[in-house]
Amino acid sequence: MNIPPVSIAAAKAALIEQYADPLLRRRASMLWGTRGVGKSSIVAQVAAHYDVPLIDLRLTTIEPVDIRGAIYADDTQCKTVWFPPEFLPSPDQPEGILFLDELTAADQRLQISAYSLILDRRVGHYRLPDGWQVVAAGNASFHGAVSHDMGTALADRMFHFNVQTVIDAFLSYAVAHDFAPAVMAYLKVRPDKLDDTQTQLANDHLIGASPRGWEDISNVLRSGLSEDAKRIFVQGRIGAANAAEFFGVLREIQAGVDVVALLAAEPGAATAALLPRSLDGLYGMIYALLAAASDAPSMARALAIIEQLPDVRGRVPLPIREAQTLAMELLLEKALERGLEGTVLASPAYRRYAEQRVGDGEGH
Secondary structure: OOOOEEEHHHHHHHHHHHHHOHHHHOOEEEEEOOOOOOHHHHHHHHHHHHOOOEEEEEHHHOOHHHHHOEEEEEOOOOEEEEEOOOOOOOOOOOEEEEEEEOHHHOOHHHHHHHHHHHHHOEEOOEEOOOEEEEEEEEOOHHHOOOOOOOOHHHHOOEEEEEEEOOHHHHHHHHHHOOOOHHHHHHHHHOHHHOOOHHHHHHOOOOOOOOHHHHHHHHHHHHOOOOHHHHHHHHHHHHOHHHHHHHHHHHHHHHHHOOHHHHHHOOOOHHHHOOOOOOHHHHHHHHHHHHHHOOOHHHHHHHHHHHHOHHHOOOOOOOOHHHHHHHHHHHHHHHHHHHOOHHHHHOOHHHHHHHHHHHHOOOOO
């Protein structure tokens, strides 16, 4: 594919700007990307950004007649005419987004009707209102999904985005949606495991890791299932090999950090004795503290713990400075969301951290 890759966040920002331009809005856009990357999510977010209607058509679940509508005999005109389907926007809906999902996987007869909406903004006697933006999404054959080739005539009528998962964007999404800390810690250390589609295809595996899969794993870990059941569900979602490695890291995280004990420990030597000694444990602690910092006392204590990270004495050198910066930024973001920014600004630990950054030329 001769389209440079962009992050899901960059694609969302571009679609938001496109919608704001009445002329560009009339040209359809196509999102290419592997499963679970978030294509449908960002389209919904663009519609929510402008508070406009979103019509989401999963083309693999409908028939060609569903878009073209039903034919009937008009005795007055002595002609057969088409009734347009009720789900397409009517003239009294002047603007919105029409999302044609799974375009490349749809039956080719259905694609003909979909292409009419994309190319001509009409199908049969139905015409799409001028204020509506058409966004389509699908997979290429190398994404491992069912895919029909898109002709050059259609491709030439669209803007194309080759959407790829970027770990930082995914972790930001995970933090905002309260993913299980173990999932975030694991992917921070092993970003290559976020999406292993190519390995999955090369080994002819039925399932593998994907962004959507990790969201499911987070839900499993946060559930009340027994440990045995959690293992079965994780294996059944991302595959045996991925699950084995994930649970191995999970055991190390659990053995290396006790966040409840850390929060209760006295500052100084007692805290230093509980700090993790491994990379997995370090990031496991950061995301666990982030989850635990839900009120002013726990937020202040989390900041104090992070200030003590240089006290870590691991078996191998650890990226302490990088981890400390990440933790402080995540805690500040959460404080702003929860109305706890006063706690952060009043924290001696955070003040010393900020002063050190200024002294090092990293802050302003």
